[in-house]
Amino acid sequence: MSAPDREGYAARQAQLLDALLRGADYPAGFVAAQADAAGRSLRRKRARAVAHAWPALALQLGDTFDARFDAFARTADAPASGDPLRDGLAFARSLGRDAALGDDARVELLLARAALHRRGLFVRAAWLRRPHRRLLVVARVPWLGAVHRSVRGRPAGGSRAVTRGCRRRS
Amino acid sequence: MHRTPVTWRLGQGAGWRPQLDGALARADGLGFLEVVAESIDANDLPAGIAAALLRGLEVVPHGVSLSLGGAERPDRGRLAHLASVAERVDAPLVSEHIAFVPAGGRESGHLLPVPRTYEALEILCDNVAIAQDALPVALALEHVAALVQWPGAEMDEATFVRELIERTGALLLLDLSNLYANAHNHGYDALESLVRFPLDRIAYVHVGGGRFRDGVYHDTHADPVVPGVLHLVEELFALTDAPGVLLERDDDFPPEAELVAELRAIADAVRRGSEHRVGA
Numbered sequence: 001m002s003a004p005d006r007e008g009y010a011a012r013q014a015q016l017l018d019a020l021l022r023g024a025d026y027p028a029g030f031v032a033a034q035a036d037a038a039g040r041s042l043r044r045k046r047a048r049a050v051a052h053a054w055p056a057l058a059l060q061l062g063d064t065f066d067a068r069f070d071a072f073a074r075t076a077d078a079p080a081s082g083d084p085l086r087d088g089l090a091f092a093r094s095l096g097r098d099a100a101l102g103d104d105a106r107v108e109l110l111l112a113r114a115a116l117h118r119r120g121l122f123v124r125a126a127w128l129r130r131p132h133r134r135l136l137v138v139a140r141v142p143w144l145g146a147v148h149r150s151v152r153g154r155p156a157g158g159s160r161a162v163t164r165g166c167r168r169r170s
Numbered sequence: 171m172h173r174t175p176v177t178w179r180l181g182q183g184a185g186w187r188p189q190l191d192g193a194l195a196r197a198d199g200l201g202f203l204e205v206v207a208e209s210i211d212a213n214d215l216p217a218g219i220a221a222a223l224l225r226g227l228e229v230v231p232h233g234v235s236l237s238l239g240g241a242e243r244p245d246r247g248r249l250a251h252l253a254s255v256a257e258r259v260d261a262p263l264v265s266e267h268i269a270f271v272p273a274g275g276r277e278s279g280h281l282l283p284v285p286r287t288y289e290a291l292e293i294l295c296d297n298v299a300i301a302q303d304a305l306p307v308a309l310a311l312e313h314v315a316a317l318v319q320w321p322g323a324e325m326d327e328a329t330f331v332r333e334l335i336e337r338t339g340a341l342l343l344l345d346l347s348n349l350y351a352n353a354h355n356h357g358y359d360a361l362e363s364l365v366r367f368p369l370d371r372i373a374y375v376h377v378g379g380g381r382f383r384d385g386v387y388h389d390t391h392a393d394p395v396v397p398g399v400l401h402l403v404e405e406l407f408a409l410t411d412a413p414g415v416l417l418e419r420d421d422d423f424p425p426e427a428e429l430v431a432e433l434r435a436i437a438d439a440v441r442r443g444s445e446h447r448v449g450a
Contacts, residue, residue: 004292010241013282014274020318021278029321034355037386038318042280048421078279 022074043073046084050091053084054112056104057092068095085112103128107136111148114140127153172299173339174308178262180228180374180414182437184429190419191218193426197433202228202374204265204416207251208235212258219259229259230374233266238297238311239284240270249304256307263308263373265343266301268294268334283316286323286330291337298338310373311335312343315351315389327352328366341373344412346402347380347389354387360398361405369406374414377403377436392421395432400439407443415440 018024020039026032047069051058058065072094079086089112092101101109106126114122122140127133133153140146181201184194194203195218203222210216210231219229233252236244256264269281284290302309313331325333327349335342344367353360377400379393387396395417406412417433424432 004289004296006241006293009290009293010273012285013241013270014276016282016318016320017273017276017278020282027321030318035318038316041317041388042278046279052421077276080277082277082279 021077043070046073046078046087049084050088054088054092054105054108056108057088057101060102060105061099086116089113089116103130110136110138111146114138114146114148172302172308174263174341176341176371176373176413178228178373178413180230180262180416182433182440183228183230183374183414183416184433185232185416185418185420186216186219186222186229187420187423188216188218189423190429191216193429194218195221196426197430199433199437200227202230202414202416204230204232204418205255205259207231207233207255207264208248210255212251212254215258223259228262231255231259231261231264233264234281235271236266236297236301237269237271238266238301239268239282239290239294240272240297241293242272244297244301244304246304249301253305256305261307263310263341264305265310265312265373267312267314268331269314281314283314283318283320285320286325286327287320288324291330291333294334295337298334298340302338302340308341308373310341310343311338312345312376313348315345315348317355317386317388319356326358326363328363332366332368335368335371340371342368342371343374343376344369344372344406345376345378346406347376347378347395347399347418350396350399350402351380351387351389354398360402364402364406365409369410369412372410372412374416375403375406375412376416376418378418378420379432390421391418394424394428395435400435403436403439404443404446407440408446409443411444411447 012027015027019026019035020042026035047066050069051065061068069091072091076090092109110124110126117140120142125135125137128136135151135153136148138148182199183202183204184200186194186203186205205219223229231252236248238244252264267281268284270284271278271281284294311334313327349364350360353363377395378389378391379395380387380389381393415436417436
């Protein structure tokens with residue numbers, strides 16, 4: 001018996017994957033309704049995982065989340081690790097400035113960027129207005145992990161309040 | 171060929187997830203837990219898993235990324251990881267899927283079905299043999315739920331799985347929810363299919379929740395187990411005394427009481443079936 005054709009097999013699988021995940025044409029012989037349902041189900045599963053990992057972003061996008069994520073997912077594969085935090089980071093970046101992220105979503109984005117930063121020092125700051133005006137500084141330091149400091153601006157009581165937190169590397 | 175005998179009695183089990191850790195630590199009557207191997211570091215086990223081992227539960231590593239149904243041969247690093255987790259938890263066996271995950275150099279993040287052809291079967295058998303050589307314990311293979319079917323099938327699912335199990339000597343991880351889903355969505359009789367699976371090679375059984383959406387059954391693992399699946403549990407145990415049955419819940423985690431009720435419903439179905447087993 002001849003050896004099985006792994007290359008042809010790979011090509012057919014890749015073609016099915018393109019159809020399911022990116023909306024490309026199905027290979028001949030597939031039942032379109034079945035394949036459409038499968039593609040929708042796979043994209044929905046991915047969207048749900050990202051919405052869970054990014055609650056503030058999901059809350060802000062509300063009813064538009066699914067449609068926006070679907071548009072993103074058709075052009076970008078999920079990360080190899082399958083990590084929804086990383087997937088959501090790519091999604092959040094794809095939204096660009098149009099999304100006009102609110103404070104909660106910006107904090108979420110900043111913390112995710114710090115958590116996923118792998119090499120060298122990461123320091124970013126964001127000026128936030130709610131629930132009160134403050135400067136949030138998030139840093140990720142090699143060997144130490146993620147650290148954040150929140151500095152309250154123009155406090156009612158007079159002195160500046162600093163809250164701090166530290167999350168060790170996992 | 172690695173034809174391993176089934177020497178274990180696992181009893182009732184649950185898929186361990188961090189969100190279920192407390193509930194599973196308190197649940198009565200569990201004999202085993204299943205952990206997603208890719209989520210575990212063999213050198214740094216989650217406390218809940220380490221505690222379960224101390225309590226005498228078996229832990230079965232469950233792989234989701236080997237892509238045994240893929241065109242590529244299984245990755246050595248992923249196999250070594252699965253082997254290291256199996257050794258760390260002193261697992262009686264490990265399990266994986268009859269599915270492909272990446273293709274054309276791209277990760278799908280999903281367990282996708284393989285064509286039921288003799289060519290696909292041959293590639294699958296080669297990949298399974300490579301995996302068996304690299305693993306310290308027996309390998310059980312799970313058939314997946316698939317909304318989409320490849321055209322040109324040369325055999326039905328039960329026959330395909332039976333061929334694969336016979337040729338490789340691997341064990342069967344029978345997923346009754348996947349069987350139910352495929353039978354419902356592709357219009358065949360679940361029970362008629364069930365009796366033609368290699369039931370004498372069952373390592374353990376999966377039961378998961380799902381829901382109907384527009385007439386299609388979705389194997390979500392985020393909803394309660396539907397009555398049709400519990401009925402299959404009963405029918406299975408009327409036919410054979412499977413070594414273990416495990417509840418999979420991966421999302422929309424229920425309150426503890428609901429989880430316990432789900433476990434009890436499965437145990438009741440096992441008991442009802444067993445009472446009707448001829449020769450039991």
